[in-house]
Amino acid sequence: MGTFEFIIAIIVVTSVGTWLSNWQRAKYGYPITDEFGNEVRREEGTRAEAHEARIEALEKRIRVLERIATDRGGQTADQIEALRDLDDLNTIEAGKREKI
Structure with a gap:
């Protein structure tokens, strides 16, 4: 050899x-x-659960955006601002959870 x-x-x-x-x-x-x-690290079930939660949140946002897109009234701007406020609240709540 x-x-x-x-x-x-x-x-x-x-x-x-x-x-x-x-x-x-x-x-x-x-x-x-x-x-x-x-x-x-091995991939655990918690990662899959996190993906599922994120998908559900995105589906909710898509439903709201579809409703806004099909709305013919003058409330569209108010609904967009409400979505921004909701996103700000989610960001604040996520920051509080990280501190705990």
């Missing part, structure tokens, strides 16, 4: 070993680490 084949064999063995180690850790719930020993 030449030097080149030996180096390739070492790379293959270490890659397969790393993959098997990470697979075992994931299977049994141990934290997965990168090559520097730092823990790699």
